[in-house]
Amino acid sequence: xxxAPIQDINYWLHTSLYVIYFITIxxxxxxxxxxxxxxxxxxxxxxxxxxxxxxxxxxxxxFGQEHRRQRMISRKGKRKLLKNSHYTEDTIHDLPVGLSDExxxxxKLGYALGKFILxxxxxxSVFTTGEQKIEMLKARMKEAKKFIHLQYYIFNDxxxxxxxxxxxxxxxxxxxxxxxxxxxxxxxxxxxxxFDELAAAGIEVRPFLEVRFPQLTNKINYRNHRKIAIIxxxxxxxxxxxxxxxxxxxxxxxxxxxxxxxxEGPAVQGLQSSFAVDWSFTSRQLLSEKSYFPDIPxxxxxxxxxxxxxxxxxxxxxxxxxxxxLSNAKQYIYIQTPYFLPTExxxxxxxxxxxxxxDVRLMLPEKSDSRVxxxxxxxxxxxxxxxxxKIYFYQKGFLHAKTIVIDDEFATTGSTNxxxxxxxxxxxxxxxxxxxxxxxxxxxxxIADQQHCRRIPWSxxxxxxxxxxxxxxxxxxxxxxx
Numbered sequence: 001x002x003x004a005p006i007q008d009i010n011y012w013l014h015t016s017l018y019v020i021y022f023i024t025i026x027x028x029x030x031x032x033x034x035x036x037x038x039x040x041x042x043x044x045x046x047x048x049x050x051x052x053x054x055x056x057x058x059x060x061x062x063f064g065q066e067h068r069r070q071r072m073i074s075r076k077g078k079r080k081l082l083k084n085s086h087y088t089e090d091t092i093h094d095l096p097v098g099l100s101d102e103x104x105x106x107x108k109l110g111y112a113l114g115k116f117i118l119x120x121x122x123x124x125s126v127f128t129t130g131e132q133k134i135e136m137l138k139a140r141m142k143e144a145k146k147f148i149h150l151q152y153y154i155f156n157d158x159x160x161x162x163x164x165x166x167x168x169x170x171x172x173x174x175x176x177x178x179x180x181x182x183x184x185x186x187x188x189x190x191x192x193x194x195f196d197e198l199a200a201a202g203i204e205v206r207p208f209l210e211v212r213f214p215q216l217t218n219k220i221n222y223r224n225h226r227k228i229a230i231i232x233x234x235x236x237x238x239x240x241x242x243x244x245x246x247x248x249x250x251x252x253x254x255x256x257x258x259x260x261x262x263x264e265g266p267a268v269q270g271l272q273s274s275f276a277v278d279w280s281f282t283s284r285q286l287l288s289e290k291s292y293f294p295d296i297p298x299x300x301x302x303x304x305x306x307x308x309x310x311x312x313x314x315x316x317x318x319x320x321x322x323x324x325x326l327s328n329a330k331q332y333i334y335i336q337t338p339y340f341l342p343t344e345x346x347x348x349x350x351x352x353x354x355x356x357x358x359d360v361r362l363m364l365p366e367k368s369d370s371r372v373x374x375x376x377x378x379x380x381x382x383x384x385x386x387x388x389x390k391i392y393f394y395q396k397g398f399l400h401a402k403t404i405v406i407d408d409e410f411a412t413t414g415s416t417n418x419x420x421x422x423x424x425x426x427x428x429x430x431x432x433x434x435x436x437x438x439x440x441x442x443x444x445x446x447i448a449d450q451q452h453c454r455r456i457p458w459s460x461x462x463x464x465x466x467x468x469x470x471x472x473x474x475x476x477x478x479x480x481x482x
Contacts, residue, residue, distance in 0.1 A: 102328035122265030123300030130248035133260040147177040149230040153186040154242035157194035172202040225426040236271035254397025265299040270306025302435035310427040319423040332359035334446040336401040341419035351387035366393035375475035392453035405442040
């Protein structure tokens, strides 16, 4: 007599839980649709929620929510940073002579997207090995008199990390201000003790978007992928290299091929502004004093915009700037990237350029550090080849360089990969450089790297096994979420 009511209660309890669960799934799908995102990305999330409802809901809570309407810094704070520069909106209306109309439009687009100032007359040194970049970075840090600002996605507790740590500790004892921003997810494997020791030495250390419960769900997917260093406001480094042994020493199966740059000149103010915004977001301390933005005389011939982007704000600044630069091309486009998971607009732009007989070359690593990412990347090669894009697989090691060079006039490098994560989720930074001499140098570097590549012909690519193609197709379905 008692069992029947208990069974009824269990039945209604289970039924209620199922109803609540499915209402939650349906409600989440409605939210995704109502946000008017990229349709490809929306469909990917909906497919995951339908076929993997439990795992899909968990993944959406952790990785799928949008935060684009937020700001990292107030308009007042932004104005405080901009007032330190002699280079203002006037430089957009009075651009240097010798620039093409397309380049002038590119510069004006950058300013419209995020008030990114054009800094004229910079000197740029290009490093293509970790040894070159690290030795120059260490030398410049040892010469620092006022401050050192470092921001890296990865800052490892390894041989290189401890070499940098010792230099920074020595500089603090000399009275130099030292600040470090590291990404909390990028440094998950680094023990807290390492950063505690840096702080104990007098270094100001902050993790970007520290991932801790209960805030975990809205932070884990938005990572600071930037890799910059500023010394005394007169020298700045930007590119693809982090602080970890593999960037200098390579891997067991080959070299680590990367690109980083030293900028000397007015554009260092752009790097410092970016660091100041991120530091303010993390520490609530705005580094707006004039001492962090010293006046720097012209030092070279390269005109530079420092362009940042992230998952907050109205526009996808770097993505849109890339599209404009690529659509400007008349002669050639040479691209190096470790991952190629393009948006529909990026893929179409490259296909249109190749079909219009622009020499489009895309260099990728033959062996990646992520099997799933490599499968997803390979799924995009067929439409590129069919449009006439030349594909090169780098064989000497892992290609981690993130560079684009166009028509002996434009070049860019920084932290941005050509994938959904860089365009939609990560905080990224790139130097957009307008200078024939530098562009030619970057082109020559690309051509030199081709000597360590094999070109992939369509006749070879279409003969791959059905099993491989299925793996790539499945990975491609997840590419908007990788």
